[in-house]
Amino acid sequence: MLIDNHNRKINYLRLAVTDRCNLRCNYCMPSEGINFAKKDKLLTIGELTKVGDILIEMGIDKIRITGGEPFVRKDLMVLLRNLKKNTGLKELSITTNATLIGPHIDELKELGIKDVNVSMDAINKATFERITRRDHYDIVHNNLIRLITEGFNVRINFIVLDNQNVQDIIPILDLQKHYPVSVRFLEEMPFNGGSKKFNEIKWDYKAILSHIRNTFPSIELIPSPKTSTSINYKIRGHKGNFGLIPSFSRTFCGSCNRLRITALGDVITCLYGPPKMNLREIIRGNSADDNIENAVRDVVGKRAITGFEAQKEHKGVFDNSMTSIGG
DSSP: OEEOTTSOEEOEEEEEOOSOOSOOOTTTSOTTOOOOOOGGGSOOHHHHHHHHHHHHHTTOOEEEEESSOGGGSTTHHHHHHHHHTOTTOOEEEEEEOSSSOGGGHHHHHHHTOOEEEEEOOOSSHHHHHHHHSSSOHHHHHHHHHHHHHTTOEEEEEEEOOTTTTGGGHHHHHHHHHHSSOEEEEEOOOSOBTTSOOOSOOSSOHHHHHHHHHHHOOOEEEEOOOTTOSSEEEEETTOSSEEEEEOTTTTOOGGGOOEEEEOTTOEEESSTTSOOOEEOHHHHTSSSHHHHHHHHHHHHHTTOOSSHHHHHTTSOSSOOOBHHHHTO
16 A cells, blocks of 8 residues: 555556647647657556556556547557556546547447546637647547447546636536536646746636536535545536536645656656656666565655645746646
């Protein structure tokens, strides 16, 4: 079992498989992109599998595959097949922008991977394409509806951006009105590759909830697991639900059960903190299993108590992109 220095049990790994993405969302990176990692710096599928297996042995029972965009990596399904063989893993899920998932939906069902988070920051086509700087709306929307109608547990992640997509908050709730999905609204975060600097936000989770209440006054709070990062609500008469994620306000740090490992092998113990160490050379050396376990236990034993404390470890402003952190 992994327990940090604040007595928080760590059982959830967000494992990134690439830092590359086929979208250029303006809140994530500059239009020209970022300096993506060279292939030899990325963990191989075998190395990613090994890391997953070691951490499962240490007490991780939930893994979410992230990127970048995971399906940019052409050998992603090999990793998913490998991880599904580990009987110690209770839950394997994916976060995707849904541009490339279409050809893999049938195999995902066969593997029993049914939990899919879809990043979609607008339901209006023009707004979506303005934010993403790409004309992929139709394929994203089609894949989203296919996932929903074919029985996947779909959660839509919508980052609320001032003066960009606020007008889509109410319209995107139509999806959870008609389908059993969860639409989750996230506060904007400063991980944008240096494309924007800010120390506060207008649309925090309280402002988003107030905005929704103006249209839907019949909102009921849904009980959520202690480790949930979202505050979840039900609108009377709707099939699904919606959630608010205080990702900038950081109200959920006290129950954080997450560990992040990037596609480069960086271990991140808090989203707002810098990487604590790198596993790549360890896994490519001798006695990898023991050395990885010892290294992970060491950094988990020194976690910041909150994201605000972790942020102090950065010098100056953030210049990294969410695509390089691993979501």
